[in-house]
Amino acid sequence: MSGSPARAHDAPLLRLVGASFGYGERVVVDGVDLEVRAGESVALLGSNGSGKTTLLRGVLGLAARTGGRVEMGGEPAPSRRSRRRTGYVPQAMTVGGGVPSTVREVVATGRLPLRPWWRPAGRADAAAVRAALEAVDMASHAHEDVTELSGGQQRRVLVARALAAEPELLVLDEPLAGVDAANARLLADALGRLSARGVTLLVVTHEIGPLADVVRRAVVLRQGRVVHDGPLVPELLGAEAVGDADAATGAARLLHDHHVHHHDEDEPSPRGWVDHPDTRPGPGGLAHHPEEHDDERPGAAAAGGQRRG
Amino acid sequence: MSGSPARAHDAPLLRLVGASFGYGERVVVDGVDLEVRAGESVALLGSNGSGKTTLLRGVLGLAARTGGRVEMGGEPAPSRRSRRRTGYVPQAMTVGGGVPSTVREVVATGRLPLRPWWRPAGRADAAAVRAALEAVDMASHAHEDVTELSGGQQRRVLVARALAAEPELLVLDEPLAGVDAANARLLADALGRLSARGVTLLVVTHEIGPLADVVRRAVVLRQGRVVHDGPLVPELLGAEAVGDADAATGAARLLHDHHVHHHDEDEPSPRGWVDHPDTRPGPGGLAHHPEEHDDERPGAAAAGGQRRG
Amino acid sequence: GGGAAAGTGASAGGAEPALAVAASFYPLQWVTEAVAGDRAAVTSLTAPGVEPHDLELSPREVGAAVDADVLVTLGGFQPAVDAAAAERGEGAVVDVAGAADLEVHPTAAAEDEHAGHTEDEHADATDGHDHAEDDHAHDAEETADAHDAEEHAADDGHDHGLAEDPHFWLDPQRMASVAAAVADGLSAADPDGAATYEENLAAVTADLSALDEEYAAGLATCESRDLVTSHEAFGYLAERYDLVQRGVQGVGGGGSEPTPTRLAEVADFVEQNGVRTIYTETLLDPAVAETVAAETGATTAVLDTLEGLTDASPADDYPGVMRANLEVLRTGQGCS
Amino acid sequence: MGDLTAVLGYDFMVRALVAAVLVGLAAPAVGVFLVQRRLSLVGDGIGHVALTGVALGLLTGQAPVGVALVVTVLAAVALELLRRYGRASGDVVLAVMFYGGIAGGVVLVARAGESAATLNTYLFGAITTTTPADLRVFAVLAVVVLAAGLGLGRRLAAVSSDEEHARASGLPVTGLNILLTVLTAVTVVLSMRVVGLLLISALMILPVAAAQQLCRSFRATTAAAMALGVLTSLLGVLTSYYADTPSGGTIVLYLIALFVVAAGGSAVLRALRHRAARGRSAHGAPVAPTGPRPVTPRTAPVADGDAQTASSGPGTSR
Amino acid sequence: MGDLTAVLGYDFMVRALVAAVLVGLAAPAVGVFLVQRRLSLVGDGIGHVALTGVALGLLTGQAPVGVALVVTVLAAVALELLRRYGRASGDVVLAVMFYGGIAGGVVLVARAGESAATLNTYLFGAITTTTPADLRVFAVLAVVVLAAGLGLGRRLAAVSSDEEHARASGLPVTGLNILLTVLTAVTVVLSMRVVGLLLISALMILPVAAAQQLCRSFRATTAAAMALGVLTSLLGVLTSYYADTPSGGTIVLYLIALFVVAAGGSAVLRALRHRAARGRSAHGAPVAPTGPRPVTPRTAPVADGDAQTASSGPGTSR
Numbered sequence A, B: 001m002s003g004s005p006a007r008a009h010d011a012p013l014l015r016l017v018g019a020s021f022g023y024g025e026r027v028v029v030d031g032v033d034l035e036v037r038a039g040e041s042v043a044l045l046g047s048n049g050s051g052k053t054t055l056l057r058g059v060l061g062l063a064a065r066t067g068g069r070v071e072m073g074g075e076p077a078p079s080r081r082s083r084r085r086t087g088y089v090p091q092a093m094t095v096g097g098g099v100p101s102t103v104r105e106v107v108a109t110g111r112l113p114l115r116p117w118w119r120p121a122g123r124a125d126a127a128a129v130r131a132a133l134e135a136v137d138m139a140s141h142a143h144e145d146v147t148e149l150s151g152g153q154q155r156r157v158l159v160a161r162a163l164a165a166e167p168e169l170l171v172l173d174e175p176l177a178g179v180d181a182a183n184a185r186l187l188a189d190a191l192g193r194l195s196a197r198g199v200t201l202l203v204v205t206h207e208i209g210p211l212a213d214v215v216r217r218a219v220v221l222r223q224g225r226v227v228h229d230g231p232l233v234p235e236l237l238g239a240e241a242v243g244d245a246d247a248a249t250g251a252a253r254l255l256h257d258h259h260v261h262h263h264d265e266d267e268p269s270p271r272g273w274v275d276h277p278d279t280r281p282g283p284g285g286l287a288h289h290p291e292e293h294d295d296e297r298p299g300a301a302a303a304g305g306q307r308r309g
Numbered sequence C: 001g002g003g004a005a006a007g008t009g010a011s012a013g014g015a016e017p018a019l020a021v022a023a024s025f026y027p028l029q030w031v032t033e034a035v036a037g038d039r040a041a042v043t044s045l046t047a048p049g050v051e052p053h054d055l056e057l058s059p060r061e062v063g064a065a066v067d068a069d070v071l072v073t074l075g076g077f078q079p080a081v082d083a084a085a086a087e088r089g090e091g092a093v094v095d096v097a098g099a100a101d102l103e104v105h106p107t108a109a110a111e112d113e114h115a116g117h118t119e120d121e122h123a124d125a126t127d128g129h130d131h132a133e134d135d136h137a138h139d140a141e142e143t144a145d146a147h148d149a150e151e152h153a154a155d156d157g158h159d160h161g162l163a164e165d166p167h168f169w170l171d172p173q174r175m176a177s178v179a180a181a182v183a184d185g186l187s188a189a190d191p192d193g194a195a196t197y198e199e200n201l202a203a204v205t206a207d208l209s210a211l212d213e214e215y216a217a218g219l220a221t222c223e224s225r226d227l228v229t230s231h232e233a234f235g236y237l238a239e240r241y242d243l244v245q246r247g248v249q250g251v252g253g254g255g256s257e258p259t260p261t262r263l264a265e266v267a268d269f270v271e272q273n274g275v276r277t278i279y280t281e282t283l284l285d286p287a288v289a290e291t292v293a294a295e296t297g298a299t300t301a302v303l304d305t306l307e308g309l310t311d312a313s314p315a316d317d318y319p320g321v322m323r324a325n326l327e328v329l330r331t332g333q334g335c336s
Numbered sequence D, E: 001m002g003d004l005t006a007v008l009g010y011d012f013m014v015r016a017l018v019a020a021v022l023v024g025l026a027a028p029a030v031g032v033f034l035v036q037r038r039l040s041l042v043g044d045g046i047g048h049v050a051l052t053g054v055a056l057g058l059l060t061g062q063a064p065v066g067v068a069l070v071v072t073v074l075a076a077v078a079l080e081l082l083r084r085y086g087r088a089s090g091d092v093v094l095a096v097m098f099y100g101g102i103a104g105g106v107v108l109v110a111r112a113g114e115s116a117a118t119l120n121t122y123l124f125g126a127i128t129t130t131t132p133a134d135l136r137v138f139a140v141l142a143v144v145v146l147a148a149g150l151g152l153g154r155r156l157a158a159v160s161s162d163e164e165h166a167r168a169s170g171l172p173v174t175g176l177n178i179l180l181t182v183l184t185a186v187t188v189v190l191s192m193r194v195v196g197l198l199l200i201s202a203l204m205i206l207p208v209a210a211a212q213q214l215c216r217s218f219r220a221t222t223a224a225a226m227a228l229g230v231l232t233s234l235l236g237v238l239t240s241y242y243a244d245t246p247s248g249g250t251i252v253l254y255l256i257a258l259f260v261v262a263a264g265g266s267a268v269l270r271a272l273r274h275r276a277a278r279g280r281s282a283h284g285a286p287v288a289p290t291g292p293r294p295v296t297p298r299t300a301p302v303a304d305g306d307a308q309t310a311s312s313g314p315g316t317s318r
């Protein structure tokens, strides 16, 4: 494990040993070994369908474990205790139901596991909810019906709900999708501060950009296996890293079918991504990483879409 | 209208004249004038909640029009005809129901409006479906249940469904969210080719990056009004351009509450955005547009947390 | 209801019966057995304890009804049986509706402002409420009400406000004419046995007139002539022995439950007329009658409508139950 | 089989079996769209509204079945509108229709006095009482429903699974919804008098629920549901003859047993399929989705979810 | 008011009114979670299963209410498990339970012979027949339900609106689901014998459906639903006395009228609120969401939607 935790601790907060997760008979995540130390910030990368969401859900006990072990703070997980120490932002908007609920009510549900059932919400709960709402800049919408918010606003509500629980480990599944750039930066900054305070982060994302300053280590999944685990080096930001073989193949077919070459790129070399290690964005920081562009190059797929780490 | 259509035509394909859309009594999009010529590719930008989705839905007749006019090809829209000429990729995964449907079945529904009800699917339909599936690299998943796909795969299915209809106008609401970088490029390329063939594109996105080569013109919404309509100049790519004031305010409050200064920003001035008319992003391009930030500041938005770009 | 062969007749033991007869519900089964004696094997299509209104026949039972040499039925009472009868082609069907001399019974309630309440409503008020309140309770129960429907259909052309009361068997004299009709029907189907049927009929008629006399004597002098019942099944009986029936349920309750107004009226009626006893039934929920009783301080007693025999029935055959009912009535009405 | 001859010796049994085939074919063909819309109990709800319609018909002296059809169709259209424009979700609107139908029936019946008694005839029935005239009605119904299913099935499925997109793409959503509603109402109202509301509404849903466990495509589910509908109806009628039980209840219990078996069996089936798929797949990587769904509550998405998709589309040039 | 004295002169009316208050309070307090889960008809479904339970109790000579409770709770738990692990959505599972309950009841009843008649006693009732003993049961029920609602309401709401997240965050989801199910079963089984299944299941849902039209928060919806439940129950009982109609049906019709008025009125109300909000808002920008929902079909999201969110979270430091 080559992570570079923001704070070094001895025992890993989260440890997966040969862990497999899946749905029914299907194994989606296959024998993953992973250690995340307290205070670390880890990005989980991989192409669509590579098993990122399944891995997160498996750690939380939402997808079935079909093999291996998961531990949190040295104890077997998921347990009720491990779940309470974890905040989760799901990939899809899952809040719904027949009865209207306000943004505040939804965020307040994040506090529920922290207090015994007979105790009503106290001042600390109210403060945490307020702080979480402000962190995602939704305080002014606190009393609106969540179902009447825009897509990006809903995403932010989900993040706030996780934040309200003041977790030790924060697990975010594509937290930046659909969030506008200003809020993306705001959220990234907030994550940065959390990390600085010792909160451990595990973030699935396809847009590493705004998080580049927060995340120090990247784990890349391909077809349910870890194919890279190490520092978030520039090359990982390239598309190749997170593209999958299928995509590349598809692109090839596409190009072939239509006899059209990609207008602004050379015909990719079979191992394209390897050829462009220098494309890492400079201090400009917000520029789009050119490497983002090369991954579905056909041959690249063949090369396995693997990248150096 | 300062668009730079890929191909010039005389009559605009889509024209909004003082169009307002909303939900019930609430006007979300307020008096928008917009012309999109056939063959143009337009990005619709704006912060979360600014009304982008509502505008698209209004054009398609999915959100109520509360004023103004919408025309397509000179005829009043939405009409059944105008809808058939338009392909739509919604922001959220909307396919669902109690009975399993395969990816192919979902994509094939895109063809339905094109043929009379008594005619069964023909060879052309099958070919279009296949081509659409390949364009999003989902052909290998054609016979899987859509509800068992990963998030990004589901998004791609929605895109394929719109493509299968071979529309003149393709309206996409955040088509890149949750799609891995390789597929994002693949899709961007495909859109580019469509555009080259004369298909008109109207794309909502927070991630202009992969589309930068495809889109030539940007329309920016703020609080339901158009605040910019012109070439997609570099500055528009900055977060500020599409961020909203709430975000800034939230950040300020946040910083205040926690007595932590944003590590890379100054404490906002009380009237931050007003004081920095110059913060309009320069060619540096990535700066945030400060003006976007002032609107919902609470007490002035109380001096809200504005930040410079 | 299940138990197609439920009520095999007393005749089964003797010589091989000449006839297989299906009777649609208990009183008809009893009268048929009494008339047929050993010459026929009688089965009831309604299992014991099942409200005949509720009757849905299983295919086997329909088969039994179709295959029987003679089917004895009260036309219009049970649509499932009527359907089976239609299935029989020219097979002999003894429909006792004519002999029973069915009438419309405007009850006390129908005479006041609640016109439209008739005997027939008892079915809605009691069984009907399951459908109305919950149409799902059905299959078994629902057909229940169908009897009224068919009854009504048979009656079409009449004023829609009125329909016939099927409960003829609670009147021994009507029961006697039905016995005669059954004897005729059996003789027609089995001319060889005509003499036997004639003999048995005489015995049955004698029994029934004895019963009639007991009733007449027993109910001659009573403190109260107001008969407050939960289900208006006793119209013929009341009419015969000069009582006035007043049903707690059924007034305006067409489907679900009595209206509070009706409950209040019955309660007032009970109090004003010094009625001491409110009768509930073995097969029905006593809650409504008990509510009125609790309201007025009256007591409740159980009458058996004889729509089906159950373990809860006070005796094991028709005359026994009728006599038990008489005792209950004499106590309840304060007869000397 | 000697026994079967005995069964077929009764005309009423022959008619019951034919009715079983016709209704068992038509009901799931409508029901699959109701399951797709997650309004599985709508048939039952329509049955309850029919109660009010019949009562009205009796009160006003009109043909009860006609009035019931009109009332149910109107109620169903009202449901559509409420669902579309109201703040209430489908299940709530269905509950309103449900309870409104019963309560309306109850109160009308109370007002109607004795004509009310006739009401239940229109709501309940037994398949063994099917008349030749009923059979003709069922035959027409089956033809109409199957024709609609064949001709418009894909459209109905599209509208049922993603109404928003169907509307955006120019399909006549309102018309299709109303057509489906009318088909449902007609199926329920015409059938329930003969076979009973329990049976007709269960036959619309349960075969689909069972088929769903075994199939992965809409088309296969529909076909399987129809086959299962016919099969269980026939079996149920025969069993009820031999076991001496009510036919309607027996058919429904068969359907439920089928569902339970299918739900249990599908795990096994999916495992086998998975192994097969793995065999085919070059990489040995999992290909077919298998196993039970995750615990996702499957609640409705909020008005706007939030996501973006990579889009591309070369195949769609014109 | 002279009239009111007359009404109160009858003990049964007084008891009916007290029962109306207690049931009108307790039923919506459970129902709000059922509406939240989009299983509005579950109360009705449980009632149908209770039929089977009662029939079983009668057959085996056990206390029917006890057996009905056990059977409904078991069935409801089975429903939970099917919903969670099966490929079927909630409405389908509900339909299975619904039809299974009736068919089981029907077939058992046919087998049970004579005890069958007693069955209806346990399923149907009239609020005017409430006995003092019933009132005590209702009082206990109301206290238990309200206590659960107050103590666990937020947890139940959380589980009902986002089961997945509730599970991930360490709430005892299965326990809470079972608790809700048991509460529902107890409420239905204990009440329906006295007040009827129609009334109890409608009282669980319709006040919530009406309140939903007027409120924007879960808490306000719950409070309003309980108030409306009590109000309409009282009004219904009184009206049924004066108008000479069945009480249960009258209450339900009131509830439906209320829903329709609320659905219509909410547009107006939202308009007013909107104006008010606009007044408060410095910019005059729209603040309150208003108007009917868009046509979004509100179908379930697929297992994984697809989106990413900007995340940030300073407030959550520990």
Ligand SMILES: Nc1ncnc2c1ncn2[C@@H]1O[C@H](COP(=O)(O)OP(=O)(O)OP(=O)(O)O)[C@@H](O)[C@H]1O
Binding pocket: A147, A148, A149, A150, A151, A152, A153, A178, A180, B023, B026, B028, B046, B047, B048, B049, B050, B051, B052, B053, B054, B055, B091, D303, D304, E289, E290, E292, E293, E294
């Ligand atoms: N169904 C609805 N009912 C009422 N108001 C709504 C509804 N949907 C959206 N709104 C409101 O309309 C405004 C604009 O929403 P819209 O979805 O158009 O934003 P958007 O620009 O697409 O944002 P995003 O980038 O987050 O998707 C928001 O303030 C939202 O609260």
Ligand SMILES: Nc1ncnc2c1ncn2[C@@H]1O[C@H](COP(=O)(O)OP(=O)(O)OP(=O)(O)O)[C@@H](O)[C@H]1O
Binding pocket: A023, A026, A028, A046, A047, A048, A049, A050, A051, A052, A053, A054, A055, A091, B147, B148, B149, B150, B151, B152, B153, B178, B180, D289, D290, D292, D293, D294, E303, E304
């Ligand atoms: N409920 C399910 N049942 C069966 N298979 C599933 C289910 N959900 C996901 N899968 C399969 O598991 C694989 C991994 O899915 P997962 O959601 O973990 O991918 P992901 O890495 O999160 O992708 P994305 O970037 O698109 O979100 C996919 O092939 C998908 O088809």
Ligand SMILES: [Mg+2]
Binding pocket: A052, A053, A054, A091, A173, B150, B151, B152, E304
């Ligand atoms: Mg994912």
Ligand SMILES: [Mg+2]
Binding pocket: A150, A151, A152, B052, B053, B054, B091, B173, D304
């Ligand atoms: Mg949007």
Ligand SMILES: [Zn+2]
Binding pocket: C122, C123, C167, C233, C305, C307
């Ligand atoms: Zn009777």
